[in-house]
Structure formats: structure tokens, C-alpha cells
Amino acid sequence: MIYDLAIIGGGVWGSAAAQEAVRAGGKSVLLLEKGIGLAQESSAKSGGILTDLLWHPEDQEFVTRSRVLYREARELSGDASVAREFGQLTLAEREYADQLHRREADLSARGVRFEMIGKDEIERRYPNLDRLREGTVGMWTPDDWHVNPTAFAQAVVDRAREGGLTLRAGCRAETIHAEDQKVVIEAGGERFEAARVLVSAGTWSRKLVRTAGFDIAMRPYRVQLSSLQLAQPHALPIVWHLQTDVYMVPEGPQNILAGDGTRLWEHDPDDYQQTGDDEFRMNIAERLLDLSSLGDSAGLRSSWAGLGGATPDRRPLLGPLTERLFTACGDNGIGVMRGPAVGELAARVALGLAEVPHLRPDRFPPTDFEIRPGFTLD
Ligand SMILES: Cc1cc2nc3c(=O)[nH]c(=O)nc-3n(C[C@H](O)[C@H](O)[C@H](O)COP(=O)(O)OP(=O)(O)OC[C@H]3O[C@@H](n4cnc5c(N)ncnc54)[C@H](O)[C@@H]3O)c2cc1C
Structure with missing residues (x-):
């Protein structure tokens, strides 16, 4: 079977992407997660702050959209911890x-x-x-909140599974090979094929795209x-x-x-x-x-x-590496507050429904650069 879209990484970004891919009509969508549960890495370790006090206007827009998606997931799951409105x-x-x-x-x-x-x-x-x-x-x-990205991921992936998403947890992608007509992923001793692949594996994303022969400026x-x-x-x-x-x-x-x-x-x-x-x-x-x-x-x-x-400009790397291989990573330490919106956008880009050329992952050479904090007013 060749999936329409395979998403690697079920953190808050990948889970949101999976939800959107199914909502947008992706007929066969696969989510691969190396952990037994969803969003157990950076997402689970975060402070969960969602705030409008960000330095970049587009990130502020991502927060506004994420707020809607967190609220929706809270209503859907009945889990109040998804978003708590502390201020x-x-x-x-x-x-x-x-x-x-x-x-x-x-x-x-x-x-x-x-x-x-x-x-x-x-x-x-x-x-x-x-x-x-x-x-x-x-x-x-x-209107600043504390959010629980793990509970969010569970809620949206549960819903996406009802809509046809295939989830393979405990399945670590080892290599990616982009061919003319499809992309092949070797994972957990199995081989998966997809027309398009989105790598949203958080800080592992660079290692993964390297197996496909690409490199990105993410440290x-x-x-x-x-x-x-x-x-x-x-x-x-x-x-x-x-x-x-x-x-x-x-x-x-x-x-x-x-x-x-x-x-x-x-x-x-x-x-x-x-x-x-x-x-x-x-x-x-x-x-x-x-x-x-x-x-x-x-x-x-x-x-x-x-x-x-x-990333060098403290903005996400989001978009195509080839016409079949995409990535969404580079959270710069503020990826929980923007994750639902960025994941949603990444799925739309991977399905050819949106373009964000200014966030293209190849806009920087993959050389070393100074690492600067992203959660700041500067
Ligand atoms: C201590 C701390 C505090 C933070 N506080 C905040 C905060 O208050 N607010 C905020 O907005 N952000 C905060 N952040 C940042 C935030 O946690 C991240 O930006 C966000 O979790 C990124 O989500 P992600 O889905 O990209 O990555 P992750 O949550 O790391 O998800 C990546 C997923 O990919 C999976 N994966 C990796 N490799 C593979 C593979 N080969 N095959 C299959 N699956 C794979 C992983 O298991 C993981 O589930 C904080 C981070 C830390 C560490």
C-alpha cells in the first residue's frame, strides 16, 4: 500500500499535522511515532506556556490559531488539562x-x-x-494559558483515527529514501511507502532528513x-x-x-x-x-x-526538501504554544494545499550558527 501522506513524529506538531491531513481529505494517512505514547519527548517536558508576548508577528498569529485548536481539543476530549486559562x-x-x-x-x-x-x-x-x-x-x-500538549496530541489523534488515520506507535523510522514516484521509510524492521512524507520529529528531524541525503540548519x-x-x-x-x-x-x-x-x-x-x-x-x-x-x-x-x-532566524523550517519530502521543525523553544497551528499548516503544505516560501527549510545553508533563545521579547 502507498499512503497519501506519512508523518514521522507524533509530538504536538506531528499530531496536529495528522489531524489536519485527515480533515483536509487525505484518504490514507500514516503517523509513525517511535515512543509507545504520543508527545512524550520535548512536548511532555515543556512548561506548557501559551502567550501572546512573542517577538515575531507571524508567531503571534500561530498562537492565536493554536488557542482555537487547543480549545477545540479540550471540548472534544472533555479533558480540562488540555488548556487552563490561568493568565x-x-x-x-x-x-x-x-x-x-x-x-x-x-x-x-x-x-x-x-x-x-x-x-x-x-x-x-x-x-x-x-x-x-x-x-x-x-x-x-x-488570555495566556497553560496547555498540556500530550493531552492535546492524544485527543486530536484519537479523532483522526476515527477519520481513518493509521497510527503506528513504538515504530522508529530509521531511514528515508525519496524516489521519483514515492518515498520509502524503513521503520521498526518494516518498510512503509508514501506519496509524500512529512518529517516532524522535533529535534531528531535533522538526523532523519540526513538519511535521505538532505541537511537543514537546525541545532x-x-x-x-x-x-x-x-x-x-x-x-x-x-x-x-x-x-x-x-x-x-x-x-x-x-x-x-x-x-x-x-x-x-x-x-x-x-x-x-x-x-x-x-x-x-x-x-x-x-x-x-x-x-x-x-x-x-x-x-x-x-x-x-x-x-x-x-534555527538561524529563530523561525520554523517548514516546507519541501523535494516535491515528496517535507519537514516541519525548528521550534526554538516555543513550539508548544505554536505547535497546533504550525502542524496544521505543515500538513496543508505537504498535501499541496498551501505554500509558505518564507519558511522553506532550505533557506539557510546547513552550517553552524549561533544558538539564541526564542522565548524572549527581543
Ligand atoms: C524544559 C522545556 C520547557 C519548555 N517550555 C515551553 C513552553 O512553556 N511553551 C512552549 O511553547 N514551548 C516550550 N518548550 C518547547 C516545546 O516543548 C517544543 O517546542 C515542542 O514540544 C516541540 O514539539 P514537536 O512536536 O516539534 O517535538 P517533540 O515533542 O519532541 O515531538 C517529536 C516526536 O517525534 C518522535 N520521533 C523522533 N524521532 C523519530 C523517529 N525516528 N521515528 C518516529 N518518531 C520519532 C519523538 O518520539 C517525538 O514524539 C519547552 C521545552 C523544554 C525542553
């Missing part, structure tokens, strides 16, 4: 406050709801933020997160502190996820340290202490690391 408070002092103020016009023009609040009002609303410095300002964005880098146990219940929204780049996400009544910047050098997705560094664990605890006395009695539950895929 986000972005904190800034000194020059960072100016950076935040500069975003006001852009957010207003796009109809994004926000409110600027001073230190006293922040402390009144969120008494747990009891160690803010004088002069701190906050931007409150009520995996390491991102860490800790889960903290608090001694008392908290009443925090999502908090992002621009100065230190620390973010906190409510995880449970007495738990928060806390993360910071990144390890900006290249890592091998098949061989990297998946636990948090000692230095990171110490730093994150100290930075929490700067913002809140909750940190005084906080304990570490666990700490882990996953990978993001950097």
Missing part, C-alpha cells in the same frame, strides 16, 4: 519595564487584552509575590525545568520575570513548575543529560526566593531537561 503576569524592572511598555501599542492593535499594573496592585492581587523590588511593573495578560539545545513542592497553597498565575528570565507555572495547589534560560550549545537528541544540572537547581531556587517567600520552604520534587531546535 500570565510578566514582571519587569528598569530597562526591561521600558521593553514591556513598548509592547503596549502592538498588543492593542492586535486586540490582545492586557493591563499594566504597579507593584502595590501586584502585591494586592498576588500576595505570594511579596519580595518584588521597588519600581517593578507587571503586564497582566488574562538542538538543552532546556531545563523543575517541579517544586510548596509548604502551603499558592495563588499564583503564570509568572515570567524578564530580568532573570525565570518563569513559574501553577502545576497544582501546592506545586509550581519553575524554569529559566537554556544551555545554548548543541546537544545530541539520542545522548544528552535528561536530568537537571545541580547549578540549575540551585539557581532556580534562589531566583524564586527573590520573588516570593514561598521559596523559603519550597522543596524540589524533580528536575529534568529536554531539547529545543534552534
Whole structure:
């Protein structure tokens, strides 16, 4: 059998692509995932923040569309964890406050709801933020969410299977061979054939397209997160502190996820340290202490690391490598918030229903480049 479209990688991007491929009328669509479950790699390790506070206008549009798709998946599955509407408070002092103020016009023009609040009002609303410095300002964005990409992937793939999607989990694609009339994938000791193939294998995508004789400018880098146990219940929204780049996400009544910047050098997705560094664990605890006395009695539950895929311009690589082989990768650490929309678009491009030439994967030579963080206002 020759599938219309084979998608390699069932993270949040690939699962969204699978949903769209079936919706758009793909008669035979195959999703190959190396894990036993869907979205167990970077997607599962993420902080799950979805925010309008991004630096690139097209990424902001992807977030707007993703919000619709997350909401739809939440309704479909009845799983409230797919998207929780906590709102986000972005904190800034000194020059960072100016950076935040500069975003006001852009957010207003796009109809994004926000409110600027001073230190006293922040402390009144969120008494747990009891160690803010004088002069701190906050931007409150009520429509920023915490999302669960694994629950999203499960919901949309379940629906796509009802529409005819074939899912092969626990099946690792080893090689891809693009021929004139079809593409052949060797995976898990089997051979699959498809008219078109979309590689959406996250930070493994570069390794996979290399087996087909192509190379792309995507470099995996390491991102860490800790889960903290608090001694008392908290009443925090999502908090992002621009100065230190620390973010906190409510995880449970007495738990928060806390993360910071990144390890900006290249890592091998098949061989990297998946636990948090000692230095990171110490730093994150100290930075929490700067913002809140909750940190005084906080304990570490666990700490882990996953990978993001950097690209030279911090935008996705999305589109054709040949007329039959496509990729969608290069999440730049903000791929959960944009994943549903980017995956949807990738499926449409792979099926010949859309074109996005400015995101073509071959727009850069596959040489080394500086890895820069994507989750920033710059
Ligand atoms: C600690 C941390 C915090 C983060 N926080 C946020 C955040 O708050 N907000 C945000 O938007 N983003 C965040 N990110 C980034 C986000 O996690 C990623 O951008 C997103 O998960 C990328 O999704 P993906 O589907 O492209 O990749 P993945 O989720 O990695 O999915 C790729 C899939 O491909 C599969 N695969 C790989 N190779 C093969 C193969 N050969 N054959 C078959 N299957 C294969 C993998 O098993 C995996 O399931 C964070 C990342 C980390 C690590």
C-alpha cells in the first residue's frame, strides 16, 4: 500500500499535522511515532506556556490559531488539562519595564487584552509575590494559558483515527529514501511507502532528513525545568520575570513548575543529560526566593531537561526538501504554544494545499550558527 501522506513524529506538531491531513481529505494517512505514547519527548517536558508576548508577528498569529485548536481539543476530549486559562503576569524592572511598555501599542492593535499594573496592585492581587523590588511593573495578560500538549496530541489523534488515520506507535523510522514516484521509510524492521512524507520529529528531524541525503540548519539545545513542592497553597498565575528570565507555572495547589534560560550549545537528541544540572537547581531556587517567600520552604520534587531546535532566524523550517519530502521543525523553544497551528499548516503544505516560501527549510545553508533563545521579547 502507498499512503497519501506519512508523518514521522507524533509530538504536538506531528499530531496536529495528522489531524489536519485527515480533515483536509487525505484518504490514507500514516503517523509513525517511535515512543509507545504520543508527545512524550520535548512536548511532555515543556512548561506548557501559551502567550501572546512573542517577538515575531507571524508567531503571534500561530498562537492565536493554536488557542482555537487547543480549545477545540479540550471540548472534544472533555479533558480540562488540555488548556487552563490561568493568565500570565510578566514582571519587569528598569530597562526591561521600558521593553514591556513598548509592547503596549502592538498588543492593542492586535486586540490582545492586557493591563499594566504597579507593584502595590501586584502585591494586592498576588500576595505570594511579596519580595518584588521597588519600581517593578507587571503586564497582566488574562488570555495566556497553560496547555498540556500530550493531552492535546492524544485527543486530536484519537479523532483522526476515527477519520481513518493509521497510527503506528513504538515504530522508529530509521531511514528515508525519496524516489521519483514515492518515498520509502524503513521503520521498526518494516518498510512503509508514501506519496509524500512529512518529517516532524522535533529535534531528531535533522538526523532523519540526513538519511535521505538532505541537511537543514537546525541545532538542538538543552532546556531545563523543575517541579517544586510548596509548604502551603499558592495563588499564583503564570509568572515570567524578564530580568532573570525565570518563569513559574501553577502545576497544582501546592506545586509550581519553575524554569529559566537554556544551555545554548548543541546537544545530541539520542545522548544528552535528561536530568537537571545541580547549578540549575540551585539557581532556580534562589531566583524564586527573590520573588516570593514561598521559596523559603519550597522543596524540589524533580528536575529534568529536554531539547529545543534552534534555527538561524529563530523561525520554523517548514516546507519541501523535494516535491515528496517535507519537514516541519525548528521550534526554538516555543513550539508548544505554536505547535497546533504550525502542524496544521505543515500538513496543508505537504498535501499541496498551501505554500509558505518564507519558511522553506532550505533557506539557510546547513552550517553552524549561533544558538539564541526564542522565548524572549527581543
Ligand atoms: C524544559 C522545556 C520547557 C519548555 N517550555 C515551553 C513552553 O512553556 N511553551 C512552549 O511553547 N514551548 C516550550 N518548550 C518547547 C516545546 O516543548 C517544543 O517546542 C515542542 O514540544 C516541540 O514539539 P514537536 O512536536 O516539534 O517535538 P517533540 O515533542 O519532541 O515531538 C517529536 C516526536 O517525534 C518522535 N520521533 C523522533 N524521532 C523519530 C523517529 N525516528 N521515528 C518516529 N518518531 C520519532 C519523538 O518520539 C517525538 O514524539 C519547552 C521545552 C523544554 C525542553
